[in-house]
Amino acid sequence: MIYTPRCRKPQDVEAFDNAQGVEAFLRQCGTLAPKRYRYSEIKRMTKSFDDKLGQGGYGSVFRGALQDGRLVAVKVLKATKGHGEEFINEVASISRTSHVNIVGLIGFCLEGSKRALVYDFMPNGSLEKFICSDKSTEEPRFGWEELYEIALGVARGLEYLHGGCSTRIVHFDIKPHNILLDQDLCPKISDFGLAKLCPPKMSVISMADARGTIGYIAPEVFSRGFGVVSSKSDVYSYGMLLLEMAGGRRSIGATNENTSEVYFPHCLYDDLDRYCNVGVAGVTRETGEIARKMLMVGLWCIQMKPEDRPSMSKVVEMLKGRATDLQMPRRPL
Structure with a gap:
């Protein structure tokens, strides 16, 4: 019997697999899927990530504004292993909800390893x-x-x-x-x-x-x-x-x-x-x-x-x- 060591997937392959999962989910959502933004649009709405509201193990949150002036909070996820699943979880969960006590997801960005989520801005921050x-x-x-x-x-x-x-x-x-x-x-x-x-x-x-x-x-x-x-x-x-x-x-x-x-x-x-x-x-x-x-x-x-x-x-x-x-x-x- 020949033992073959299990090789870890290269990061770009993992990113591709996660992206494929997100794309499959979005196809299932159809017209119910939230708005998709290009990464260039994310940079524009946050003024190149100028105003950081907070950060954590997942990444960082920045203040931004849509073209109509509406304030938003943009969560930019770190491009590390495992965040593909969390990204899918977040988009999949919130896109199925509509309730006054659930934060509103306006849209998302998915370009290769770059992932971001765009939410309604909450002026009073967290509890x-x-x-x-x-x-x-x-x-x-x-x-x-x-x-x-x-x-x-x-x-x-x-x-x-x-x-x-x-x-x-x-x-x-x-x-x-x-x-x-x-x-x-x-x-x-x-x-x-x-x-x-x-x-x-x-x-x-x-x-x-x-x-x-x-x-x-x-x-x-x-x-x-x-x-x-x-x-x-x-x-x-x-x-x-x-x-x-x-x-x-x-x-x-x-x-x-x-x-x-x-x-x-x-x-x-x-x-x-x-x-x-x-x-x-x-x-x-x-x-x-x-x-x-x-x-x-x-x-x-x-x-x-x-x-x-x-x-x-x-x-x-x-x-x-x-x-x-x-x-x-x-x-x-």
Whole structure:
């Protein structure tokens, strides 16, 4: 028997394979495919990538403008292995959606290894800069009413992804950085690079590897011993987002020296009344119920077993109801 070493594909061959996959997907979309831009048009609308809004492992985001003056955000992906799949995921996912709480994809660019995505511009940036701070005593930038409306908007967006569009979509990377805010602070779920598209009747998702961001990944995503991967994995991530929005991490950081050793949902669960008391993190008599409701719904969402978590439709219902109608969930493990 002769052993033949497995050769890695040259980068240009990988780029060709990824491009072929994108082209095949676009043919399936037909007239529903988003607008396709040439790379020269991408350079023109961003003034040769003059105004960078942010960057990450995927690439960089630049401010741009269309010919009619409409502001856009242009995500330019790095030309490295694996981004062909993420590119397809993003175009395929968002092109199937139409919802006030999902970021709008205007168009894309695909020229060889050059890939870019053109989105509606969100003037208030991401939720992360408003709720995540290293200063544990810093005053919240949003009132409880605003936080509640943002939380409800994200929940409605996820409810739509899980059951309201033609192909069910599981996002797999819900976190503050991926929630964008428009001029009216309306939240928009963004960054579908890790998303999975599922037939409507398929409840269990098969995945070869874990995906998501540490701190927001559901337990079953990295260990099947906790249960099956499904849309309930997004529910867990949403729960962690909700608890962080309600000031959980910041409040605990202000009262615990060894914060790295503290699992903040435990502290919230064990001392929920104190976190909802008047005078804590801007809580008043009028907003105390909002604070309690957000925290209790968040605790329900992060239950260890997927089957113990509510669906996003149920989450929306719980958020719209009264805090006194909610039962206390099990203590998170």
